[in-house]
Amino acid sequence: MRINIILNGRNIQAETAPDELLIDFVRKQGALSVKRGCETSNCGLCTVFLEDKPVLSCSVLAVRADGKRVTTLEGLKEEAEQFGAFIADQGAEQCGFCNPGFVMNALALFRENPDPDEEEIREYLAGNLCRCSGYEGQLRGIQAYLRWKKEAAAGRDTPPDKK
């Protein structure tokens, strides 16, 4: 069967099987940032936006996305770079395999709640597993990013280092 989705702002018409998962569909379409870490909806690696809401693409059928907007990290390059710089400054990206899902969900958090406290951050991202970092570096990076955002909003803009 054929479905239409808007993947990262681009109209796509493609064949899919009734049981094909969204993760496999978008990877086939070249969105290779989307990773699979389990088959049981536990790891959060495959997080994408479906109509701007974060979903686990391993737990959504591709046909469910028919006619809808799907966003992967490929479609959020600027935001990802801006936020990612703060994670990089902690060395918390480590192996990087969980990064796309983590960054997607973190960006979703910031959109939903621009000023989360530590508990809200931990809570919101609880479904994003990471085996390398121990989470602390990610937390430091998020907090540094939020501080920078606040300062930028207050007009004391110091752009993130893009070395």
Added chain:
Amino acid sequence: MKTVGKPVRKKDAMQLLTGQPLYTDDIAPRDCLIVKLLRSPHASAVIRSIRRDIALKVPGIEAIYTWEDIPQDQRRFTLAGQTYPEPSPYDRLLLDRRVRYVGDPVAIVAGADERCVERALSLIKVEYEVQEPVLDFRKALDNPILVHPEENWESLCPVGADNRRNLCAHDESSHGDIEKVLSECDLVLDRVYHTKACQQTMMETFRTFCTLDAYGRLNVVSSTQIVFHCRRIIANALNIPKSMVRVSKPRIGGGFGAKQTSVCEIYPAFVTWKTKKPSKIIFTREESMTASTPRHEMEMHVRLGAMRDGRIRGIDLHTLSNTGAYGEHGPTTVGLSGHKSIPLYGKAEAFRFVSDVVYTNVMSAGAYRGYGATQGLFAVESAVNELAAQLHRDPFSVREQNMVREGDVMPAYYGQVNTSCALDRCLARVREMIGWEEKYPARDMGNGRVRGVGMGMAMQGSGISGVDVGSAALKLGEDGYYNLIIGAADMGTGCDTILAQIAAEVLDCGVEDIVVFGADTDASPYDSGSYASSTTYVTGKAVETCAVKLRRQICRLGARLLGCGEDETEFDGKYVRRISGEAKDGQGERAPQEKAAGSQRPDPCRRVSLQEIAAASMCGNEIPLQETVTHSSPISPPPFMVGAAEVEVDMQTGRTQVVNYAAVVDCGTPINPNLARVQAEGGIVQGIGMVLTENVTRDEKGRVLENSLMQYKIPTRLDVGSIRVEFENSYEKAGPFGAKSIGEVVINTPLPAITDAICNATGLRFRELPVLPEQIAMGLYTV
């Protein structure tokens, strides 16, 4: 120092954070055959018959291989990535008529897509002659049922192995008369501790793709820590010359030792070799949890002898290790359980360490961060905590009294001298950080919850002494940048960057001027691989030495261009200068010369730029601006660490949370403090998982029940509380810029620290991990 000791970003950080396609499955050819394995449902069986004719009719199926395609009398091999002569027994075949655990491969299926391969898997008809398995590792030794009865089982090293006894290895070592010392002690604690076959659980499961290259050679791209060992293992398995195999690794989605074993490479390698078509295998999470290479389950019997004043006089340790169905890393992991725990108590007069490693019909164990030291330290450190409790002594002060110090000879550490050690400073600092004075032993929070504190010490090695080989090649490129070519594998730890920092420090350039390439058996200089906490210490030293040598070559060519002798030149990273006689004779050497250069107009006859040298190297030149250095270390200087946990136990439900974890590490010089810190934080969280959530149980048939992330609970960010890590640096002369290792030592302290904290909070002593809420609740209920 300009770059060493600086928290520079990982060179690949932004690529990873923006989700670039850099991992094995991202770069595999789209037309790869999909390879999957049919796995045994029985823990022990012999295949009576296997029918593939129906399965072969499924459209899209390319090939199905069974034991009938593999000469059963061919030389066996091991999947463990270890240096010659390999200590792990040669006990595997690509496909064996006998299956030895639930999950052992029975058939390899290759087809056009996942769907047809899955269909074919379900249509293969296998008739098994089911046999009684050996599932209890305590009953494996000299059991009449043999896991490896075959004639062509082979042990290459004198590790005390005997397949007729289900014995993968046996060893004994001692110093002093342990029985006599223990008999003289006021107090001998006699305790048994047990840890399970925990999973590394790197986020990227095992995966490999293979193609044939222009010369008909097998080109293997794999998520592996050990490209060179992997080449040998594949050649052994396929019975082909090693020259016909090339192995390289792209970015790796985590390893933790799991990828120090060639868990999946041999299957697509075989398919591509046979079919001449590209193929790939991607392990499911379930396969990664049930047919891989987890930590060795160990039972440790400790006898700890001490005097009433707290003086520890003797340690007697017997470790029983469960290697499972195959012997990967069996003979070596067990050694660390004693040799990297007992030496912490350097003042003891005697020790004895005896180990048995047994075969059973469960999944084979392998390498996991800590590699046996984690298990041994849980036992020895817990015993010392129990000793402190029994003597009504503060566990910190018992350590203070007994621990090894810099300059001590460590009899249980192969007699090596403790060349660099800040363990005393680590101990003092952790005590402050956790607030031990106020919190020890426990505080009732008044809401049904009690908080307890506990601590533990740890050590590890830095590479395998006299065994590990690290190499680096450096060459000067056209614009005056450098290529650093290594065979060590960055698995996310950041070794590409750390090694670049070391090179940059020596070459007086920026980290961005070093382009790193690794690892590829065709292109990289030989390196045993990234394991055993070896990369920074062993390969790092190779990089340092290599950069020093390349500096000399740069000066040589610079001197030729300047028309002077090599010893009349000096290189500051940008220019080779001709130095005047006075400056050369002076003690200040470089600094006054630089000042002079800054204050005067540069004289073209007196200096030549790195770019000019690089350009000159490509025209009519015979001075190579390229060096390769290989390094091995006769010693393995231990990094040290002290950790303390504050846990909160709900006395009704037994729910236990780590609220605070304080740790101080002595890794010598942290080359990159950010990356060292994240290593420590990540390791601590894996340790927390081992203590509180990560369980491994099997049903009566030997099937692992925790076969997904749904059941095997690695910590989430809600489970770990606040982790604070600091460093107390010693300086290790044998390491690059004083560095030792950090990758493994960091996982060890949570086990004794958290269990002791639980004991201080509840009065319940747990000697088997993990400690689950229901056990605490039931324990409290029984009390």
